[in-house]
Structure formats: structure tokens, C-alpha cells
Amino acid sequence: MSTPSLTGANTPAIGPVVGMIGAGQLARMTQGAAIALGIELRVLAASPDESAARVIVDTRLGDYRALPDLREFAKGCDAVTFDHEHVPTAHIEALAAEGFAVHPGAEALVHAQDKALMRERLTAIGVPCPEWARVADEADVTAFGEAHGWPVVLKAVRGGYDGRGVWVCRSAEDAAPVLASGIALIAEQFVPFERELAVLVARSPHGQGVSYPVVETVQRDGICVEVLAPAPDLDPELAAAAQGIALRIARELGVTGLLAVEMFQTADGLVVNELAMRPHNSGHWTIEGARTSQFEQHLRAVLNLPLGSPSPTAPVVVMVNLLGGDDPELFTRYEHVMAHDPGIKVHFYGKEVRPGRKIGHVTALGTDLETVRARARHAAVYLTEGIYT
């Protein structure tokens, strides 16, 4: 008998091939949807122990910053897409120029990569944004603070995620070390929001758009910890307005695939905070909570297939992220969590546990928000901390 054999390379694909650049948990969760549809998912990983590389036969090792690696990876793919936003824009343009079908395209994706371009474009098309400006020195920040009030939020133009690349500055002195780092920055008005909402939409190359229900996201230290679907007690008109904004951004920017729009709900209405053009943490609830998961939807969109129904499968869905604690062992805790709640859905990303790292999530479904939320929180706290709440 042979030891583990390489099937992906030796066996011609039967279905369409989708190549995803990056091999984190988003690519990993996309694999479940790909298997069902008979789509062959290929990933570009930096290392064979990455989350998606562990579960995808056609894993290629390479560097997403190197055009030759990207070109080699894209060969034979019916569509190329992304698990993260860090691929250089120029490389994406080069791939498209060579005839590869890349979704989203560089001209759309750049708005999820470059916060200054994103703000310019959204402002130009009339989407509500916080006041903002490019800033280069303390004088700029001081002027911005005096015009729009303190604190001022500084954001790295490129490369930030999960709270990284964001600094809340109460004064020009606070801003000094950030400015000294030399990275390109924008300043944004600090928005006094009531809560954070997210709208996930999909758009296919032929222009079909679909919106999932608006959700509420709960953040801690800039990291999403909880998603409530649908957003509780949200005025139906405001919900429709939020979906309209997200669909309009997708259309105006020419997004293909998924677009997640993070928004602030304020006393005066909605303000767009961030964009992501890929499956998104705010959409993990759709795996069990919607008739079409965000991962299936993304595959359908990038292959230009008709989009699937975003209808919910339960009146209330709550997703809670599992953030790594001090204990590397999760599996021994499955027993309690599953015995305590036969309906809880546990997702683990096959990643080494490190403090604060997103290592999985749990989803609970039901009819009463407080009950469902308590179930999801109980499971999450027990799995990550071993504490019975």
C-alpha cells in the first residue's frame, strides 16, 4: 500500500476549477461548498499547515506577493479569487491582462485594499461616510481634529485588518508615533455609533445582486466577536436602506463575488465604516442560517452562476467567534458542549491555538434572541476557556 498519495495533481478535474489565493479559514470553509457543487477548489498557501491547506487536495505552495507564483497558480483555473486582500493590485491587473478571470477585479478590489481610494470613491458616489482626509503630519491631524472634533481615528491606508492599523488619537501628541512610522494614513472622524451593522451582498459578473439580511456585529478590541442575524429591532426601512447602500457599492465599484459592508448605526442614520470583498466573518452564520451559505454564494458569483437564495433557515441566528485562550486543547471540550446543546454547531479551523487568534466559531439557531445568544455564548466560553457559564 502506498503512503498518502497525491490525488489532486494526478487526476484531471471533472468540474470547474476555482483558485483561491490564500489558505486561511475562509478558503477552508469554502471547501465544504465546493465539494457539494463538484467545484474543484485550489488554494495558494504559504505553508502546508495553513487552515485550508489541511483540507484541500490541490494546495499549491507559493508567495502571493510574487507574480510568477500567481501566474503559475492561475493556470487552468476557471476563476481566481481571494481569501484575503493582500495581493498587490498591480499583480491582479497583470493576471487579468493575461486573460485570467479574476474576481473581484483589481479596479474593484483596490477599494478594499486602499482606504483612501475607498473613501474618495464612496464620497464621490454619495455613500454616507465619516468625515475623512489624507494626513501626513501633526499639523494635518491637528487641523482635522479642530475641524471635526477629537478623538481622531488614524487608519493605515493599506494592510490593516481585525483592528490592526487603526489608532484612536485624543490629541496630536497621540498621533505623533503613528505619523513617525512613515506609513500612509488617513484621518477619520470618530463616529459616536449606537451599534455596528454589516451587510453582505453578492454580485456576479453579469450583474445579478443578492443581499443577505442585515446583521449586528459586536466587536471587542477591533475584532468581531459576535454576530446577531438579523440585527435585532432594526427598523425595516433602515434595513432596506443598508441593503440598498451595499448593493449600490457593489454595482458602482464593479464588485464580483462577495462584498461585506461594515456600517455604523448612529442617531442620524448609517455611516459606512469598512469594505471587504470576500467571504466575511459577519457571514459565517449563513453556513447553517441561510439557504445558501456565503461560501457557496461566493463560488457561484465568481463562476458567473445564478446566485442562491439568502433566505434564513431560522428566525434568529447567533454566531460567536472562538478566540484562542491559553489552553491549546479544544477537542476534550466538545463532549460537554455537544451534550449540553444538541443543536449547537461547532466550527474549528484546524489552526494551532494562540491567545486571541480566531480559531473557530459556534452558531446557534432558534426563535428567541436571548436564549439563542446565551446558548452560543455558553458554547464559546466553554470551548475556549473551559468555564461553565
Added chain:
Amino acid sequence: MSTPSLTGANTPAIGPVVGMIGAGQLARMTQGAAIALGIELRVLAASPDESAARVIVDTRLGDYRALPDLREFAKGCDAVTFDHEHVPTAHIEALAAEGFAVHPGAEALVHAQDKALMRERLTAIGVPCPEWARVADEADVTAFGEAHGWPVVLKAVRGGYDGRGVWVCRSAEDAAPVLASGIALIAEQFVPFERELAVLVARSPHGQGVSYPVVETVQRDGICVEVLAPAPDLDPELAAAAQGIALRIARELGVTGLLAVEMFQTADGLVVNELAMRPHNSGHWTIEGARTSQFEQHLRAVLNLPLGSPSPTAPVVVMVNLLGGDDPELFTRYEHVMAHDPGIKVHFYGKEVRPGRKIGHVTALGTDLETVRARARHAAVYLTEGIYT
């Protein structure tokens, strides 16, 4: 950049390892559930182009009839289980004797492998069965037919599935060529059934049992073509009786993992037809139609984890198998099917299309049986035959 790299062999598992012997569509669909739970699924395949081998990194090539291959495969697995029933019973006993955790064990599985032993055991524990007898020659068949009426159903004691190994004989002459083949046979009374039902239950090593709702299965030429969940208009007492029979068989036979019990509904009540101890075609509807899919349930059971909720996610679920037609091309038909019905769920097993072969299935969910059934049938006929119904 490297060409496709072997991740499964080089990367130590983070989660529990479940080894499934066989690499057909049941193993393939189990992979989706394994990925979510962070369970590392390993399969024993005969060839790298088998359905599951295409999507499972830790695919081992070997022969399920060879004990050394099975032993090598089982090393490092927290549980070993099956995609089919064809592993020799003695080999399974040998693995267990060597300390491997095999679920179901040989003493249970043999009742899904050997129809004579199954009938003996079910009769002994008082489960309703058709009249039956071991038969060796025309005189035996004639005597059976005179005692219980014609036609007589001859079944191969071992190795039959999907209608293979079953012969309906109207006379001793009909039986002659079957008897001449020399294979071990039983005769069974031909049951005048009203319809066929199936009950899927799970049982874990520590004895927890769970039953899914009773479904109606529609067979054509011995192959399941359609499953209606729950079985329409089934008397609740009869449904409870059917579930009770299946749970009792699981307990009495010591089944670990899934047990599918196929039954005939007759004017006089229920009669057990066949047993399978693995994920089963009659349970594919649970992927979207139940809070815990049969594939997740099987993994939980063989790892002795608490079982998941079998609650349905919609009042009516219909699954229709995709049987290969003359045209090898399915993917071009996704477009119509998905545009026509955004809620339809398409599953394709990554198998070459051959006439009559099970190559996938579709699932529709909703509230009205006739509507849901028409949706599922439309998708299936269009996908396999290109005919708009």
C-alpha cells in the same frame, strides 16, 4: 513555486483522525462535516480518481480486502469506519483484536453484510420480517414458494446492493440459473407493500441513540430515486413504531455509528427489508434538511461524542438522485437550474457520468409537498437529461 504539495502526510493532525474505508460519495460528503468540526478525515481508496479521494488530502491507496493494507491504514486513527459494507468480517475482527477502534464492530456490521445472519437475528429478537429461509436448490425454492406463495424473492447472502443480488422468481424454473451460479442464497416472501419507508438512527459506543424522522423512499429498478422527508401522511403511531424498531435493532445488534433500516409499509404494518450501517442515500436530505446532517452524526457517533439534533429545518424536504444519462456534461446545466430555482441545492459527487450511475443529488425544501417535489424533480431531470419539465 512547488507543484501540488502533499499536505496530509507532512502535517501532524490537530484534531481527531477518523479513517473511512472506501472513497465513494458517502466518504466525500462526510468530508464537509469533518472540515467544520476540525476532524481529520482519512480514506482508503482504490484509485486517486474516486469520488472522495478527489477532496480528501489524507487519501491512502490500498485494497480493503487486504488485512495488511487495512492495518497500515488504521494506524493513528482515533476511529475507523466504513463507506461500504464489503470489508471482510474477519479482517474487521482482526483490527479490533489489535486494539483499533472500529465502528461499527464486526459483530454488528456482519448483519449488514450477511442477509441470512440478519434475518436470523431480527427474527430472534422479534422484529417483523418477511418469511424467509436459506435455500440451496430448486427443491428448497419450490417448497418455500408452496409454503409462502409466489413470486419468491431470492437474495444473495452477501455482496448485493442497489438492486444487485436480488431476483424475483415466479417459478422454480426462474430460480434455476440463480441457483446454478453457486452463490449462497436466501428466499424471502414477496411483500405486497404500500410504500417503502426508511428510518435512519445513530448510536454511539456509550449507548446514546437518536432517530431522524421517518422518510418515504421511492425506488426504481432497485435503486433509490427519491426521498420524501418526512414520509407524507404517515400515522404518528406508525412513525413512532418505525423509529422504535430501528433504535431497538441498533441497540440489540450493538451498532455504533449510523444504522439505516429500510422497511415496507403494508396493510398489516411494518416489515423490515434491509439494514445498512453507514451514511445512507435515504439520509442525504439531512445535509440541508436537518440541524445535524447524517455525515456529522456519523462522525460524532464513531468518536463517541454526544449526538446532534435531528430536527428538520423545513416542514418538507425532497431529495432526488441524479442518475447518469448519456451526456457527460452536467456543469453547463447548472445555470438554468440555479436561475430557475434559487433555493435548490445541487450536489455532484465528482464522478464520471455513466448511464444509471448515482452521480449526485438535488434537495428542495419548503412547506408544500407537491411544490417541493416538483422543484426537485425539475432540477434532477434537467441536470441529467437536459429536459425542461
